[in-house]
Amino acid sequence: MNLHLLRLFDAVAGRASFSRAAEALHISQPAVSKGVRELEAQLGSPLLERGPGGIRLTEAGRVLAGHARTIFAAEGSAEEELAALRGLTRGVLRIGASTTVATYVLPPLLGAFHRSHPQVELRLTSANTRAIADLLLRRELDLAIVEGPVGDPSLQVTRWREDAMVLIAAPAHRLALRKGPVPITVLAEEILIVREPGSGSGEIVDTALAAKGIVPRQQLEVGSTEAIKQVVMAGVGVALISADAAADQIALGKLRVVRLRDFVLRRDFNRLSVAGRQLSPAAMAFQGLLAARPRAKARAAGLRSDPKG
Template identity: 35%
Template sequence: MELRQLEYFVAVAEERNFTRAAERVHISQSGVSAQIRQLERELGAELFDRSARTVTLTPAGKAALDHARDALTAAGAVGQAVDEVTDLIRGRVTVGMVPGCTITPLFEALAAFHTAHPGVEIVLLEDASDRLADGVRTGALDLALLGAAARTPEGLDAHTVVSERLVAAVPAGHPLEKRRRVTLRDLAAHPVVCMPPGSGLRAVLDQACAAQGVEPAVALEASAADAIAGLAARGLGVAVLSESMADAYRDRLTAHVIADAHVPALLALVWRPARNPALRALLTHCRRAFGGNTAGPGPDDRPGTRG
């Protein structure tokens, strides 16, 4: 008795027709018939009543059907178990992250995963948040750390790492330095230095401005917080950053939470339901590394992380 014979038997039983069953299993009708006859000879009983136009199960066929299905399910489970072990021996996982990312829990998770599964190739790519989300949706990426506005991308599983407000950061002597309250209209009165379209922070800024009917004058764009802060410190514009990002530059810049920008800036891990065994293993390490770290990065997590 062979698994393929059981597969053909189940197909004929469910389709109630040899021709349709043959199409389902992608072999000729004569091939299906021959294998079923061989199975019947081995079992010593006919499995189908072929006397009518529609094929029906004999009592012996009815008794065998559930067991045949169970056998096929068990065989599939064996194959899946072997595949999972194989994937964790010589598989591949592709991870995306925003440019300039230095969130250490992600690196700790990758290191722990590599130690546990040294045969799995890790591919790490940088890109803008919107393209990272698209990459996860299409399967080009297994996992991504990206920025988002208010909510994580639809259709993807996610773990929010950071949720923060936008700030306006200015150097000493700037008209906004001593203000007790800064609004989007205050921001719009000055040149702005911010991240480019496609980044999570830019999406937050654009959504907040649209809600208030404000059009800021974006003078310069940069993908890394270091660059944005450096340009603002030299008087080239007001830096728009998240709270924890701006905190790293408090020796050069004074940061004010933008009072009417209520949309939070998120940093999140996103993935599709994890069919890839290597991804499932990596997610376990990510959860351990990030833990309950949802309020903001720690002291070792430098800025430039929310693209």
């Protein structure tokens, strides 16, 4: 089996798109299409179904895609172990993080790492939890930290630190003007601003509210935490977001925390790893930095919800 052609097929299968695969591989789309056709001819089986609705894997394609992931994972492990034995002092460290972690938690750690290892090129990818997990499995990341649940058995999940989530509102919002903590049931009367499906934050909020039997009057999906804050500041609704993410706007008086009675929402930030994968020296050094700084304090007073009122 031609591994070059297999790599082309793997890129298409993973992205369900010839054009996105070509972009990721830095080659032309016709070259990708030709390579997949050659592989299908070699194997004597169609691997992809091409139609108006897009690209789908055939049964043979699904089988081959699973083996391709294993093959390229082994290839990546071999390269990384050899690099570790050489004791590289230069190179690239590719870190992936879900949006809240990448935006509000990792920057100080990246700065500390850069000061200690200025010769290592840093690359930070920010996406939702599902996307980051997929990139790590595809060997496109060295380290990954996410904020949401991960169900893939191929990944090991290690708790890194805890994050408090708080209910925020515009200063003039009726909940922000109330004195003392409010019951979580008030959300049944509100417009709740939430993240898109696949977001770790969104899944955690949905699960917590479902456990309380609370259905907000309306939910408005927004594609980033920064956008959520802007929508809340405009007075459209309220949101449950990371205390770290809200700290700056709260300190400036642009947002207020609505204290909740008998309700505390916390979640874990988790480090993901692939079983048996040897980390590069740079990745091991950054992992040591994570272990040395497992918990960051909220940057503004009074950010945590009050469980007792």
